[in-house]
Amino acid sequence: MKFYVNARYLIVPFMSLIAIAGILIGGSFAWVGVALFGLNTIIDTLTKNIHLPADFDETGESYGIKGFQYAVMFLMLPVFIVLQLVLAYRIFQYTSLTPIETAAFLGVSYEVGTSGLNLIGATLSSGLWAGLGIIYGHELSHNKKEGFFVSRLIMALSGASHFTYAHVYNHHLDLGHEDDAATAPRGRNIYAHAWLSHMGQSRFSYNLEKERLSKRGSSALHFDNRWILGYLYSLPSIVLFVWAGGLIGVAALFSVWVIANFLLEALNFMGHYGLIRTEGAVEHRHSWDNDSVFTSWFFIEIGRQCDHHVRGETYFWELDDVEGPNYGIGYFSLFVLTLIPPLFKAYVQKHLDNWDEKYASSEEKVIAAQFS
Amino acid sequence: MLNLFKPRPTSYADRLSDTETTFTVKRGESLLSSALSAGIKWPFKCKVGSCGTCKCKLIDGKIKAQLDFGYVLDMSEIQDGYILACQSILKSDIQVSVNLTK
Numbered sequence A: 001m002k003f004y005v006n007a008r009y010l011i012v013p014f015m016s017l018i019a020i021a022g023i024l025i026g027g028s029f030a031w032v033g034v035a036l037f038g039l040n041t042i043i044d045t046l047t048k049n050i051h052l053p054a055d056f057d058e059t060g061e062s063y064g065i066k067g068f069q070y071a072v073m074f075l076m077l078p079v080f081i082v083l084q085l086v087l088a089y090r091i092f093q094y095t096s097l098t099p100i101e102t103a104a105f106l107g108v109s110y111e112v113g114t115s116g117l118n119l120i121g122a123t124l125s126s127g128l129w130a131g132l133g134i135i136y137g138h139e140l141s142h143n144k145k146e147g148f149f150v151s152r153l154i155m156a157l158s159g160a161s162h163f164t165y166a167h168v169y170n171h172h173l174d175l176g177h178e179d180d181a182a183t184a185p186r187g188r189n190i191y192a193h194a195w196l197s198h199m200g201q202s203r204f205s206y207n208l209e210k211e212r213l214s215k216r217g218s219s220a221l222h223f224d225n226r227w228i229l230g231y232l233y234s235l236p237s238i239v240l241f242v243w244a245g246g247l248i249g250v251a252a253l254f255s256v257w258v259i260a261n262f263l264l265e266a267l268n269f270m271g272h273y274g275l276i277r278t279e280g281a282v283e284h285r286h287s288w289d290n291d292s293v294f295t296s297w298f299f300i301e302i303g304r305q306c307d308h309h310v311r312g313e314t315y316f317w318e319l320d321d322v323e324g325p326n327y328g329i330g331y332f333s334l335f336v337l338t339l340i341p342p343l344f345k346a347y348v349q350k351h352l353d354n355w356d357e358k359y360a361s362s363e364e365k366v367i368a369a370q371f372s
Numbered sequence B: 001m002l003n004l005f006k007p008r009p010t011s012y013a014d015r016l017s018d019t020e021t022t023f024t025v026k027r028g029e030s031l032l033s034s035a036l037s038a039g040i041k042w043p044f045k046c047k048v049g050s051c052g053t054c055k056c057k058l059i060d061g062k063i064k065a066q067l068d069f070g071y072v073l074d075m076s077e078i079q080d081g082y083i084l085a086c087q088s089i090l091k092s093d094i095q096v097s098v099n100l101t102k
């Protein structure tokens, strides 16, 4: 049981390595990361009706091994770094006009040099898998001192180091309120949300630092401003890509960041779209759960938002079904719907109606009525 | 006032301010989690160190802060020994004072 519970959360590490291998092998294998995303969407859709509870032994102890899960999460930092390095390597080959030819390493043949088309594939693969850094960046942002810094570094690889502070001090505190940039109000589409949420969280993070430093009598322009430091952590990536390919390198890194941040904000969007909270503590009803089996395992239970927002200190492998609002489909399937706003709106309406009727408090119902 | 001692499980009484209670905090577990497990009605809201509801005053002993308290507590509060129970891991037996009636 212990093996099963711990091994099931290794899908992303394994698939990230496959995506890296694809870029290294080159040719059309550079697209493997994109293909895996498509495959995952199919698996997620086919298994949407399987929902499993968290596993505990007879004494109520979780089978999750903390040391192991933390080792994996920490090791994902070098994995995401390697993902950027292999993309930079391909960009370097492309911009230095390395001839495209086949070579072999330890019996495995690979392509030296790359075509523009396959470079696009490598960039998309990198962006999609870099975006999954959010699941580790998120988990490590909570309650675990050493993890917090690793979370910042993982997010910095996508130019989003501000997330770690904004998530804890804004999103968890102001969930379901207008002043939580990460909660999408009804009627907003994912594209607008990605921009507004990203900028709103960064602004929050800056103001948080400004206030903290002013309490100490320091100005916001200070070497200990963690908002500025967060962006500085992203500097090595920028230097790497400028060195590897000049403007093409910058364009590729920008694409990776846009894709990664879009995925991050998509998770925020799906986790709380249209939900409303008036005064009082956060309760299960203020989040949407996405806990179909593939989503749960792939996204290390980040979809168990209802439980997470009430027990923010709880490790992901201990989060459970709390019978909160649930879209009934996994993140991959729902993500595809969000990309087509009218389709998402039509799908989500019945769930919002159900929320208004069964979950909302009387004050929340009043606010919800203003949206209809 | 609520008194806490880490190493030995002892009895506790769920009493309001200016009463004394002792309970065990498990290694690696936050002060707040252990207090709640012990049935103490410790005030809390977010459990992630962002709201300040769980703050208490450290009278004696050492804790390890899991997050920077500086975002939630004032400098003067930090200097006076205030900590966030949800973000405190114990490094020794401690004694704290908390207002349970919030």
Ligand code: FES
Pocket: B043, B044, B045, B046, B047, B048, B049, B050, B051, B052, B053, B054, B055, B072, B084, B085, B086, B087
């Ligand atoms: S419960 Fe919110 S800071 Fe501890």
